[in-house]
Every structure is written in C-alpha cells, then in structure tokens.
Amino acid sequence: MTLSQQRILATEIPGPRSRELQARKVASVSAGVGTTLPVYVERAGGGILRDVDGNQLIDFGSGIAVTTVGNAAPRVVEAVQRQVADFTHTCFMVTPYEEYVAVCEKLAELTPGSHEKRSALFNSGAEAVENAVKVARHHTGRDAVVVFDHAYHGRTNLTMALTAKNMPYKHRFGPFAGEVYRAPMAYPYRWPGGAEACAEEAFDAFVTTVRTQVGEDSCAAVLIEPIQGEGGFIVPPPGWLARVAEWCREQGILLIADEIQTGFARTGDWFACDHEGVVPDLLTTAKGMAGGLPLAAVTGRAELMDSVHVGGLGGTYGGNPVACASALAAIETMEAEDLRARAREIEARFVPRLRALAERHPDRVGDVRGRGAMLAVELVSDGPGRTPDAALAGAVHRACSARGLVTLTCGTFGNVFRFLPPLAIGDDLLAEGLDVFEAAFDDAVSGKVE
Structure with a gap:
C-alpha cells in the first residue's frame, strides 16, 4: 500500500x-x-x-x-482495470456476460440457507428493495408490505414510503406509494416496558399490527433490517428476529431482509441474519458488496424469483460488468483475508x-x-x-x-x-x-x- x-x-x-x-x-x-x-x-x-x-x-x-x-484493494483494482480494458457495458438484457452470472452464483453460495436460489442485479440499495417488493407482490398476489419504526430503505418513491424518518428523506416529497404499514421496532434501549420485556412485547405488538391493520391474508411481505442502519444501529433483542421469521412462514408472508448496510462481513458474519440462523425468503444487498462500485442485488428462493415473467426484472445498468468484476474481487478479498x-x-x-x-x-x-x-x-x-x-x-x-x-x-x-x-x-x-x-x-x- x-x-x-x-x-x-x-x-x-x-x-x-x-x-x-x-x-x-x-x-x-x-x-x-x-x-x-x-x-x-x-x-x-x-x-x-x-x-x-x-x-x-x-x-x-x-x-x-x-x-x-x-x-x-489490490484485487479490486486489478479486476476493474482488466474488465475496463475488455469492455465496460453491453447490457445483460441484450448480450449477457459471465461476470453477472458469477456474482449470482456467489450470492447463492454465501447468503443464508441451503435452498436453491436465484438473484437479479441492480445499481443501488433502493432499487434492490423496490424489486424485492415487486417479487413479493407478484408471487403472493397480495399488496401490503409491513415495515418498522426507525427503518431506512432508500430515497425512491416506494422506498421513501418504507422509510420512517421524515427529514431529510421524505419531507415534502409525497404523496408516497400506498399499502405500506408500520409496526413498532424492537428497540431495547427505548422500549416503553424496558429492555427485558422488549423481545416479547415487541413481537406481540408486531403481530397485532399485522393482524389489525393489514390482515395476514393481505400481507405480501415483512421487510426488516436485521440491524437497523440510518435509524440508529438498533440491534433487536436475541430471538426476536427468529420469532418474526417463524410467524411469517406460518402465515405465508414473505420475509425480506434488508442487508444493504449489514451485509458482506460488516457484522462479523457474511450477513447479520446468520447470527441467529434466520433464513429470509428474499435478501437485498448493495454497499460493501462491490468494493465501492455501484452494484446491488435481490437474492431469493428460486420459486419466488423465477415466478416473475420474463422482462419483469432488470435495468439498463443493472449488473454492469465492471461492477460485477469488482464485486467478485471484493468477495475474494473478504474470503482470503477473513x-x-x-x-x-x-x-x-x-x-x-x-x-x-x-x-x-x-x-x-x-x-x-x-x-x-x-x-x-x-x-x-x-x-x-x-x-x-x-x-x-x-x-x-x-x-x-x-x-x-x-x-x-x-x-x-x-x-x-x-x-x-x-x-x-x-x-x-x-x-x-x-x-x-x-x-x-x-x-x-x-x-x-x-
């Protein structure tokens, strides 16, 4: 260096x-x-x-x-230089290339769960979240999405609706996308009943919110940051996330884990969900994934991701070959240097x-x-x-x-x-x-x- x-x-x-x-x-x-x-x-x-x-x-x-x-990072610099010399863009939806496929293969290997997976690549975390919601709604035929107090999911119209904080993210940018409902977050430091009661009471409050404001049969997905980012690095109490995941499975509601800030070794595991063995149905990534180049992904169960009609997912720059090369090198660095x-x-x-x-x-x-x-x-x-x-x-x-x-x-x-x-x-x-x-x-x- x-x-x-x-x-x-x-x-x-x-x-x-x-x-x-x-x-x-x-x-x-x-x-x-x-x-x-x-x-x-x-x-x-x-x-x-x-x-x-x-x-x-x-x-x-x-x-x-x-x-x-x-x-x-040396591996990233070398991979990017090599890819730029080969080609910078063709659009994967027009003439595809191996780097996109290789990133998706790596995501299938690293993300939680041993089930068969598919991925789609995008440019930003907000795009990934939007597309995860699209997949959830398309597959379930339901409209409602439940998010949490203090959540941050992006700056597009839908992700502003999903985000909790008004200033600076939402102020005077509405109206926002509909069918978004908000449940109390398991926030031990500020839970009204105290930290010891947080896990049980927050779970009950979440279930009550879905049941009374949405209805289980109308809920497509629950979207959660396993550790909240912009909202304050809020770590829910042990066991709470696993209970939410189990309840969603029982109700046929998809669990989307937003691991855009927590993913790729940041929390000491590949993903924050790994800490409690939680396996989401869909998982969004970006940020640390590609060594500083713009790349994001939705990774999910094969039957969910494959349920979308051809052409329903994509974007001109999504999975750009240079960003993909950078991601593969960044992941190699994470593995080699533990x-x-x-x-x-x-x-x-x-x-x-x-x-x-x-x-x-x-x-x-x-x-x-x-x-x-x-x-x-x-x-x-x-x-x-x-x-x-x-x-x-x-x-x-x-x-x-x-x-x-x-x-x-x-x-x-x-x-x-x-x-x-x-x-x-x-x-x-x-x-x-x-x-x-x-x-x-x-x-x-x-x-x-x-």
Missing part, C-alpha cells in the same frame, strides 16, 4: 483547496445534495483518506459502509473503550450497541431521562472533523454516533481514531466545541 497509513494535518480542515472546490460545488451542484465534511479526496486506501490539501484523515465511515475492503473475523476483532477493540466512555459520562452516553464493525453510541442530555441529544452528536462530529477523523451520525432523533471503519484499517489507526473521538467527546461535553 503506497498511501501511508497515518493521520496528517497539513492545513486546517477543510483546507484552502477544498474550500475552493466547495465553492465550485455550491455554484454547480444542487443544494439538495449535502456534504457531511467538505474535504475533497484525491486518494484513499486502507483506513486513510487524503485530501487535495495534503491532509490525511482516518476513515471511520467507509463511505457509509461501502469500502469494506478499503478504497483501493474479514468476518476482522470485524469481530474491531468490535473487541472498540466496545471496551466505548463502554469506558459511557462509564465516564453516564449522563451523556445512554447506550453502546452494535455488532462487528457496525457500532454506535446513543447520546442523551439527561442520563436516565434518555432525552436525545442531537446537538452533542453534532458537536462531537465537528470536533472529530477538525482533528482529522471522518465520522458519521444517524438515528431517528439525530443523536446516534456510528462507527463503520473499513475492515482493511490497521490496529494503530483504530486506536488513534478512538483517541481522537474520546478527546473530541470530552471537549464537546465540557463546552469547548460549539
């Missing part, structure tokens, strides 16, 4: 060249496209992003869980320090949660009162940015600080990044950061 794996602060953050580029962005890019940290990257790899001013920032975001194998184990190592390094931070600031850190290299702290203003503190999350984020650490926040209330380091990051950078985060947190709590 030719990019040195060290944090370097050559200028203030953002530096003068980044500020120039940001001015050009403001003049030419829609204001609706936001930027979390306006430093303009010229090179990246491992756990480092180097900007146009020569600053090298530690990456705790992975482009929102995309660059799992790093930003320039990145599932690496995610578990990252969890073992992060969690003790995050819990120690919670012990030092019990009135400000309400919860530490997550799995593998998908971890979070929920910030509050009053400890036992559990009042969300988005202002503190923002202050910590700004302090981290100024010190050269790329971080992300999330959550329905904007008060969750999430950690998504690339699995290619080294231990020294992990430790230094946590040092930066802790110092930023202490300064924000003490009022040194506005």
